[in-house]
Structure formats: structure tokens, C-alpha cells
Amino acid sequence: MKGYVYILASGRNGTLYTGVTSNPSWRLLEHRDKLTPGFTSRYGVTRLVWIEQHDLVVAAIQREKRIKKYPRAWKLKLIEELNPEWKDLSDWLFEAK
Numbered sequence: 001m002k003g004y005v006y007i008l009a010s011g012r013n014g015t016l017y018t019g020v021t022s023n024p025s026w027r028l029l030e031h032r033d034k035l036t037p038g039f040t041s042r043y044g045v046t047r048l049v050w051i052e053q054h055d056l057v058v059a060a061i062q063r064e065k066r067i068k069k070y071p072r073a074w075k076l077k078l079i080e081e082l083n084p085e086w087k088d089l090s091d092w093l094f095e096a097k
Contacts, residue, residue, distance in 0.1 A: 003060025005067065007050040007079060010043055012086040016075055017045045020064040022057050028090045048090040050079045 004024045008017045008031060017040050021027035028048055034041035054060040067075065083089060 001057050003054045003057035005052045005054070005060050005064045006048060007067075007075065008040060008045045009047050009049045009079070009086065010045045011047065013076065015043045015045050016072070017043075018064055018067050018075070020057075020060045022060075024051065032090070047086070047088045049083050049086050049088070051089060 001022050003020060003022055005018070005020050006024065006027075008019070009015065019027065030036050031040045032046045040046065052060075052063065054063065067078075070078075079086065
């Protein structure tokens with residue numbers, strides 16, 4: 001089963017959240033609609049700014065754990081390499097389905 005590591009932001013250079021899922025469309029819907037109480041709903045972290053696909057969920061989980069250990073500046077660079085304008089990539093994800 002494929003796995004996805006993703007980073008959400010509250011806005012450009014705002015609060016960041018790193019997560020992992022096997023179903024990005026559903027997980028992003030949960031974040032956007034605040035279906036699960038927690039960090040993202042509390043801080044309004046709903047904009048998908050970075051996503052990476054892995055062939056195995058286990059690999060995605062390992063990558064997520066590594067990313068969470070990196071400093072914020074490293075994560076900002078990672079986001080800006082893929083998405084320099086900090087566009088919400090979830091629109092693309094939902095259109096691709």
C-alpha cells in the first residue's frame with residue numbers, strides 16, 4: 001500500500017504540521033473540515049504545501065519521523081523547493097481524482 005508524507009501550513013511561513021497517510025484525499029478532508037480534534041483544528045493548519053509519495057506506508061512513516069526531527073528552517077526550504085508560492089496543493093490533489 002502506498003503512503004504519503006505531507007506538510008500542512010496555516011499560511012506562508014505559518015504554523016506547520018507534518019503527517020502521514022495512505023489516503024491523502026480523506027485525510028486532508030478531515031483536516032479541512034476539522035473532523036478530528038487536535039493540533040490542526042486548534043491552529044487552523046489546513047493548507048497542503050508539500051506532499052511526497054512512497055511505495056510503502058512503512059517508508060512514508062520513516063520519512064515522516066525524520067522530517068519531524070529536522071529544524072523548522074529545513075522544513076521551510078523543503079516546502080519552498082516544491083512550492084515556492086505556498087499554494088494549496090490539495091486543490092490539485094482533489095482535481096486529480
